[in-house]
Amino acid sequence: MTELPEFDHEKLKVYQASIGFIEWRSKVVTFSKSFKDVYNQLDRAAISIPLNIAEGNGKSSLKDRRRFFEIARGSALECAACLDVLYATGKLNSESTKAGKSLLIEIVKMLSRLVTNLSTQIKEDKPEYEIEAESSM
Helix, strand or coil, X not given: CCCCCCCXXXXXXXXXXXXXXXXXXXXXXXXXXXXXXXXXXXXXXXXHHHHHHHHHHCCCCHHHHHHHHHHHHHHHHHXXXXXXXXXHCCCCCHHHHHHXXXXXXXXXXXXXXXXXXXXXXXXXXXXXXXXXXXXXX
16 A cells, blocks of 8 residues: 655644544544534534644744644643533543543643744744934943
């Protein structure tokens, strides 16, 4: 089998981890009609993580890149809340909840580091009209 070409975002560990969470979710969290809204929300939030990582990684503006990584982080936190709801309602057991949240914690940590690193790189340029004070001697 030939190897597929890779985009830059596919090389990111956080992107790979987010795809891993989606794979985990599809194997472990089973759909229940009584809580279809929570399951649908979990799916949307889980899918949002790699989509925002990919889109953000493609932005040339550091501010835009940071914003998309922040959205991805928010989606990961939303997934964790969905798992809490499923656990609290007995739709997900303790072991599965811990496993899913462990995956999400790693994703949130990686995204937080990316956001922090980008934040330190974003600096406003000095205005062109600024005049430095002359020293008087």
